Amino acid sequence: MRALTFDPDLTFTDVPDPVPAPSQALIRVAAFSLNFGEIAYRSANVPPGYVPGWDAAGVVVRAAADGSGPAAGTRVVTFGWSGAWAELRTVDTADMAAVPEAVDLGTAAALPVAGVTALQAVRRLGEVAGRRVLVTGASGGVGRYAVQLAARAGAHVVASAGSAARAEGLRELGAAEIVLGPENLDGRVYGVLDNVGGRQLAEAFYRLEDDGVVMAIGRAARETTVIDFELAGARSARGRIENFNVAAPFGADLAHLLGLLAAGDLDAQVGWRGPWEEAGKAADALLARQVAGKAVVDL
Ligand SMILES: NC(=O)c1ccc[n+]([C@@H]2O[C@H](COP(=O)([O-])OP(=O)(O)OC[C@H]3O[C@@H](n4cnc5c(N)ncnc54)[C@H](OP(=O)(O)O)[C@@H]3O)[C@@H](O)[C@H]2O)c1
The missing domain is CATH 3.90.180.10 (Medium-chain alcohol dehydrogenases, catalytic domain)
Incomplete structure (x- = not known):
């Protein structure tokens, strides 16, 4: 073949x-x-x-x-x-x-990989209804599903992209706010779905609420992440970073996402x-x- x-x-x-x-x-x-x-x-x-x-x-x-x-x-x-x-x-x-x-x-x-990753990572954040959730690399494959699925779960979604052009369409997918990099975010967030790593992961971590959590999904920036925990500690009492890895089997999650697609509830x-x-x-x-x-x- x-x-x-x-x-x-x-x-x-x-x-x-x-x-x-x-x-x-x-x-x-x-x-x-x-x-x-x-x-x-x-x-x-x-x-x-x-x-x-x-x-x-x-x-x-x-x-x-x-x-x-x-x-x-x-x-x-x-x-x-x-x-x-x-x-x-x-x-x-x-x-x-x-x-x-x-x-x-x-x-x-x-x-499969992008959609199921976003679905499992949003679930891992727990209850997000009414809470602010930042998605980094929101313009990409995982990011565009994460914006939609976090918004469907009731989160106030902040989508971070590299430029206004890369952010096109994200509001239509459910983003309540757009930022060009987490360093430009005002205030704090409960959850972060981080697809970029490096400087963006550190900047997102510094902006966590006291009990906030970062799902470290990816490192599209291909940079090492350097975090000043003393600085972070001054802002967030118990904020933490969790290593995220998508878990097989995929069948049930794929069926769920296909149902959303067929109903017009996911793009x-x-x-x-x-x-x-x-x-x-x-x-x-x-x-x-x-x-x-x-x-x-x-x-
Ligand atoms: N842990 C897991 O289980 C798991 C599962 C799936 C994916 N991942 C990882 O998650 C990350 C995102 O995956 P994806 O499929 O969504 O990738 P993608 O479609 O290429 O999206 C990545 C996004 O990251 C942003 N970015 C920032 N700096 C970048 C750089 N230097 N080079 C490339 N992109 C950069 C880009 O947004 P802007 O252009 O708007 O800045 C881009 O849209 C990857 O690192 C991937 O390996 C991990």
Whole structure:
């Protein structure tokens, strides 16, 4: 089958078809989406024929041998830590969900890692209704879902972006305030969903309420974070930072997000969409902060 691999740039390669384990279904991929992490942090130490890629949507070709999961012919969205950037992928049935007719497969492909990360991180903040929540990197894939899901949970959302142009559309998604960097935030916040790390994480931490919490999701800035805890202590009595890592299985959370999409209560924010011959351009645009939300690649 045809697959996209790093060699070191994105290149088409012929690789053997994947063989499903008993708990896995075989999927014909229709579309996948790109994530910052799988491009910026790609590993050079991978075996020959290794196919990268986390998020893909498509159609079940062969149901799982153990009887779990959807039947052949079902449209599904899928997550796994490899294998999405290919014509066929194998996926554990616990990491997929059936896509409603109202949702196109390319839109569904924009959901897995970014959408489930935002959903789980908002949940981890606890009760946010009526509380101020800052989202850094709000213009990106995780950020645009986080703004929507925190606003749906009743938070007063402050969306932080790198420029007014990058912030376009964030108010429509539910942001009550826009700031160009956490250093420009007036007052304090209860929660922070931090996708950027480095200086932005430190500035956000300094602005926590006494019992506030930062979910340290990402470090898109690729900077080391330096925090002056004595300075922070003067402002927030018990403010804390929690390490956040998205947790599998994804199936139930994907089904929840698909329900929101189908009802028109969530927008996948696809900022780039094109054929997989142009996936390299999409990857470059994503790292250069030129994609508003998700980049989706059609096969
Ligand atoms: N812990 C987990 O489980 C988990 C899960 C998913 C993602 N992540 C991480 O979360 C972060 C965000 O992921 P994503 O998929 O939302 O990425 P993305 O779509 O590329 O968005 C990242 C955002 O960060 C901002 N940013 C600030 N400085 C940047 C810089 N120097 N380079 C690139 N972006 C910069 C950009 O906003 P402006 O241009 O507006 O400044 C951009 O929109 C990444 O670090 C990713 O690896 C972690």
